[in-house]
Amino acid sequence: MPRPLFCEISPLTYRISTCKEIAKRRITQMLDSKRYASSFAPQLLPVQVYSHRSLIRRTLGQVDTQLQENKAVNLGLAAPRLNGVLIRPGETFSFWKLVGGCTAKKGYLEGLMIRSGRVDRGIGGGMCQMTNLIHWMALHSPLDITEHHHHNGVDMFPDFGRQVPFGTGTSILYNYLDYQLTNNTGHTFQLLIYTNDTHLCGQLRCGSPLPYSYHIYEKEHYFSLEQGQYYRNNQVWRKTVDKATGNTVRQQHLITSHARVLYDPAYIGQAALR
Numbered sequence: 001m002p003r004p005l006f007c008e009i010s011p012l013t014y015r016i017s018t019c020k021e022i023a024k025r026r027i028t029q030m031l032d033s034k035r036y037a038s039s040f041a042p043q044l045l046p047v048q049v050y051s052h053r054s055l056i057r058r059t060l061g062q063v064d065t066q067l068q069e070n071k072a073v074n075l076g077l078a079a080p081r082l083n084g085v086l087i088r089p090g091e092t093f094s095f096w097k098l099v100g101g102c103t104a105k106k107g108y109l110e111g112l113m114i115r116s117g118r119v120d121r122g123i124g125g126g127m128c129q130m131t132n133l134i135h136w137m138a139l140h141s142p143l144d145i146t147e148h149h150h151h152n153g154v155d156m157f158p159d160f161g162r163q164v165p166f167g168t169g170t171s172i173l174y175n176y177l178d179y180q181l182t183n184n185t186g187h188t189f190q191l192l193i194y195t196n197d198t199h200l201c202g203q204l205r206c207g208s209p210l211p212y213s214y215h216i217y218e219k220e221h222y223f224s225l226e227q228g229q230y231y232r233n234n235q236v237w238r239k240t241v242d243k244a245t246g247n248t249v250r251q252q253h254l255i256t257s258h259a260r261v262l263y264d265p266a267y268i269g270q271a272a273l274r
């Protein structure tokens with residue numbers, strides 16, 4: 001049996017490791033040359049690049065429903081920290097730079113978290129739903145995704161009304177697992193994030209029309225049984241289309257997933273097995 005990592009020895013060593021990583025990220029951001037997006041505009045930029053919304057309270061196997069209610073509170077607290085932010089040419093959007101720490105002192109509640117490949121709970125849980133939404137919109141734009149952490153090694157929840165392909169999610173943890181976008185175009189972008197009673201909603205807008213559109217699609221999606229363990233498999237691709245001609249100018253492979261299924265295989269269905 002391999003020796004545990006220092007952070008796995010006890011809750012104290014985990015906390016020590018976390019504080020070390022948080023301090024390292026803060027020092028890195030103080031010393032790097034990035035220009036971080038920090039300005040907001042109350043008026044909307046004229047062109048909508050993409051919009052998306054996701055259901056806040058979802059069926060997630062045996063997850064405590066109170067954690068879903070708490071997540072709604074957490075998302076509602078974080079959304080105004082992002083709503084209306086401008087990402088100007090040369091700037092980098094950092095989720096944690098704008099949202100900050102999600103602490104009980106700020107009103108955040110205990111919610112669902114994914115930590116070390118397992119389902120957990122913690123103060124401020126549920127923020128990955130927000131970065132999932134931002135990431136999905138960013139994939140439909142020319143913004144460069146410069147920091148993105150996957151948790152596609154495990155498939156934690158069965159599909160109940162899934163809207164986007166498996167493997168397009170994000171994993172974040174304050175502040176050293178961040179989600180960042182860099183604007184290497186000549187256009188200014190604007191991110192709108194807000195909640196209503198049922199959904200987390202988002203828009204990505206731009207100051208002028210873009211020459212290309214982007215389409216995300218899935219290939220080779222299936223479940224496999226390997227040595228008594230079920231796995232979800234798929235590929236996610238992006239197609240770039242010239243709006244003027246309708247021609248495809250690029251086909252880009254984004255990710256291949258081979259994820260261990262952690263829920264009851266009865267949810268899979270025989271039709272999806274290979």
